[in-house]
Structure formats: structure tokens, C-alpha cells
Amino acid sequence: MSGTYLGMPSFPVAAREAVNNPTLRANLRHATHTIRAKRAVAVAELADWALLREAGKQIKDRTLRHLDTLLVELEEKVTAAGGVVHWAADAEEANRIVTELVVATGEREVVKVKSMATQEIGLNEALEAAGIAAYETDLAELIVQLGQDRPSHILVPAIHRNRGEIRDIFATTMGEWGRPAPDDLTDSPAALAEAARLHLREKFLRAKVGISGANFMVAETGTLVVLESEGNGRMCLTLPETLISVVGIEKVIPSWRDLEVFLQTLPRSSTAERMNPYTSTWTGTTDSDGPKAFHLVLLDNGRTNTLADEVGRQALRCIRCSACLNVCPVYERAGGHAYGSVYPGPIGAILSPQLRGTQSDIDASLPYASSLCGACYEVCPVAIDIPEVLVHLREQVAEKGGKGHRLEKTAMKAAGWILNHPAALGAGERLASKTRKLHPHKVPGASAWTDSRDLPALPEQPFRDWWKKNRT
């Protein structure tokens, strides 16, 4: 994955730092608790949530089983609609393709829609090396980019920053990138959003090349889909002459109809809205509406390795809603940066080591960055059994050279979640598997983690008993 993260310390080291930063902890805590409470309400509106979740899981599983045929079908449809499809085996190849495409337009700057895939491959850095400026246009990504920082959450990448910090970043750095922030900039969210609007609008209006990812690609029709809130996505997808989309191969879904499932589950699970303000779909190019040239770069970068793992392949079902981050007691303490990957939290703990392999310290430590409490599984709209994959990956790490035991002890301790005692971990594991058997399609609700103290209430009785007995 991205060069940005090379040399990252292992999870325990990074988490320890985060736990000792009170501002960061307060920002994270506020955000995760707010989102998960709202999400529970949005989900409870749909009486058939469990069935939608099951359908989403099945659609994704079927997709993964027939990924080869679906990608070929997608390629055919995109090409027929006037797009050009490229295939990239790894980050390097994807970056090379995109860089060449931008260079061929003669442009020296691009506007970007927030995209995990392009972060994963370190595209901005690759473009910069080729003398091309890549402007992030999502407000949170802008905050991260101007602050020379890294994203810490899938949905709200600047979750670790409060309004005061954001004001200071805007006031000092906006001028270096384009239109400066107004002199009298306050820290009110409305004033900050207005400053971002003015700063980015001049970039949107002159942009000739846009770069995006996609939430879904429909094989049957060759349609790409982007969900967003601000309109920056629509700006990048419709104003430039050339649009380049870099998308992981697992983002394909078989049919147009399948969207009826994910357009119900994704917004509710991520922003807790019935529907996000804007969704754009496009199929190739359209005469005199939007870009004249459309390129789709299909990215492997470790996904086929993940697919080959019987237990681990379910991670590829992920629709990046980020619900699992917001319910995770470890993420809440450690923050997104501790995971040393663009994919933080529970999904990052299983996806990153699979995409990158477990040779490095950070990747070998990630499967231990969890209490195995099972909240991530219950909340996941495509029913990824994250605890199951974590245990599976721990076995693999342990087999490779015994780093495991040491990591097991330090990861939780560093995250301020003192579960380094083997019995605690055992209780957690048993709880996770028991919960899975009892409630295979349990509707997630607010009940699991609603405590407001620093340490969340533990979800089920046996674990709680253990905790009471052993916490001294």
C-alpha cells in the first residue's frame, strides 16, 4: 500500500501515543459516540434491516465467487459506453497508468474526490513526483491535506481535529495552495465550510482533470456510482474534460437492481442518513454532459491474495461504511493513525494485513488490535465476521514466527484496554463465537455500547463477570 505509511511503528507503539493525547481522545470519543447513536436510529427505521444485511452479504459473496466474469462484463459495458478500461496489478502500476493519463492531457493539476483506493496506492505522492498537483476536495480531506496530516477515519478523515485546530490550519496554509482564508476567519463550522467553499471553487471551475474512486460498479450496465454529501464529488465528476476513476476490483456488483440493497444500507450505516445528499451514477461518457474522456483503472493490489483466503476473503465484502470503527472500543482509544494504514479500525485490522501481507511489524500487530468483543460484526451491514478473521490472522502470524504472543499482550495494553491477560482474551473470544451462534442476523441497535464513561459497558454477562472479578 501507500508509501506514506512505510516505517510506521507497530500498533502498540502508535496506540500508546494516541492514548496519551487527551485532545485526540476527546475528539474521537465525541465523534464515534455521536455517529453510532444516530446510526442506531436510522437503522431502526427499517423493519427489514436484517434481511437487507443478509441480501447485501449474499450479493457480495456471489460477486466474489464470479469476480472474473463480472469484471469482464463490466469492461465490455464500460468500453461500449465510451470509456477506456485499464488493469493494474499493484500500486506502482496503477500510479503509472494514472500519471501517464494525466500527463497526456498536458495538465499539471487534478481535482480529487475522496477515495480510499487512491490513498491506498499513494497516488497523490506519485503525481507530485511527476510534477502534478493533486487537490483533495472533500472538506475533511482538505483539512488533512492542508495540515500535512494523515486521515484517521474512513468517513470523517479529520475526525481527530477539532474546530480550533481546523481554523488554525486554514488560516496558515490555505494561501500556500490557492485562495487564502479570510482574515477574520472564526472557528465556527459554517465559517470554516465557507472558507473551504471559496478556496475550492476556483479549483473546480478551472479543473480539466478529475480523479475519483467509486462506491459501486455495476457489471450489467457498466455504471459507476459515487455517494457523497458536499457536491465536491459532483464537481469533480462533471466539470473536468477527463475523468479517471481508480477502483478496487471488489467494488463490482452484478446488477443494477443490487443497488436497491446497498443504497439502503450504506448511507444509514455510515452517516446515519436515510440517504446521503448526493449520489452520482455515470455510464461511460455522455455527449455534451460531463467529461469527454473516461478512464477506469481496475485495481488488484493484494485483493486477489485476500480472495484466495477462505476465511479472510469476506473482508472484500466491505462497503466502507465505517460503522465498525465507531463501535470499536479499541479504535475509540487508539485513533485511526495507530493502525498505520488507510483502512483503520476493525476493518483495517483485517484488511490491511491481508492486502499487504504480515511481514512488517505494523501488519503483524494489526490482528491483535482488537478485544474481539464482536460489536464490529453486529454492526456490519454486509455481516463480515471480523472477529473470526482476526483470530484466523492471529494464527497465521503466530505460525510465521511467534511474534504473536508478545503482540497480543502489548496491543491491548497500549490501547488502554487492559485485556492483556490471556483469560480476558479467552472470554472475549468465547463471547464472540457465542454471540454469533445465538444471533446470526441480529439487528444491530444502540444497546451494545451506549455507556458514556471512559470505559464502555461490556456487552454480555460472562465477559462482564470476568471483568468484575479480575479488574484489580
Added chain:
Amino acid sequence: MNTRETILTRIRTAVAQAPEVPEPARDYLPSHTPNNPQILLDLLAENLTDYRAIVHHTHEDNLPDLLNQLLSAHGSQTVLVPPGLPEHWLQASNAQQIEDSSTHTPHDLDTVDSVVTGCALAIAETGTLVLDASPDQGRRRITLIPDHHICIVRTPDQIIASLPQAMPRLDPTRPLTWISGPSATSDIELDRVEGVHGPRTLEVILLSATPQPGDQR
């Protein structure tokens, strides 16, 4: 072997031993709402309002007056008009009409105050307007750059209860824009702020053919 073949071969090898997966069960609900035009209308209005769109009810004869009133109230000197917008809709308005054209640059559009469009359909359960670039809706960018968007929904025909009922009525070969409330962000301490990049004000006119109780002029 080229990259395409490499990736496809890797996929085939990866899933060679995997069991066949059946067609997904679609036993989720086709709709969560009773199929009653009045209930759908009310639900759409409620959900749009909940997401900070401003909702108006009117009928055909009153539409020109209402549009004039809304554009004046917004102080709009200029209004973008897609090619197939019924001409008489804006007959009462003094705002200068600017026809949508591919020769307009984004900068040109940035100087226009408002845009008026129809829609392909509206989804009651999610409070969503779907635009499909038909002649009464125009290019995707015209509903994005001006700061004020007025969208007209024909009731009851264009109101659909749910996403599963909407999908088969939409044509995926057309570029679609789904709009649920005005542009918004929650990126700063999760405080919702309207209008970051798209229109800050979204007004929706629920238009019936004949007068209804509660209509606005």
C-alpha cells in the same frame, strides 16, 4: 501475460475451490410505506424538510406565480433554464432566463443566481429527487453550480415509495443525479453545515394538476 490476464488468472485460482453461491435471497421489503398517494406525498414532504429542503405545494395554474415569488424572494436576477422546461412555467418571472448550453463555461454558470428543473422521479422513503438529464432537467452541472435550485415534482405520478420500486423506473445508461436535501457537510465536529460546494438552498415544488387543499400561490 498482460496485467488483465494476470489478474483474471489470479481470481480464477483464488476461487477455484470455493463452493457455488446461490442467487441472493431478496426477501427484504419492496417498500416500507402503504401505497397511498396522499401518504407518499406527505412522507416525501416530511423527509425533504427533515433534510433542510424547503417544500411548497401548488397546482399547474399557480406554478408561474409561485416560481416568480420564489425567485424574487431569493433576489435572483438570472435563472438557468434547461432546454425542455415548459415555457409558461417562468412566464411570470422577471429574472433573466439563461438557456443551458454546452458552450457555457463553469465560470459562466457560476455567475447565475438560480436554476429551475423538473425531475425523473422522487423517492418518498428517503426524501430523494432523481434527475436523469432529460430535457426538462438539463446537464448535470446546471443543478450544481448555482447556489439556488428549484426542483418541480409532478404529483402523484413522479412519487415512488421506495428504492426497490425506483430502480426499475430509472435508466442506468443516462447519467443520474440523486439529490437528498441541499449540499451538506458534517466534517467539522459532526456539526451539519448546509451548502459546501453544491446549492445552499434547495426548494422543491410538489405540483399537482388540479388545486389541492394546502396549495401555495
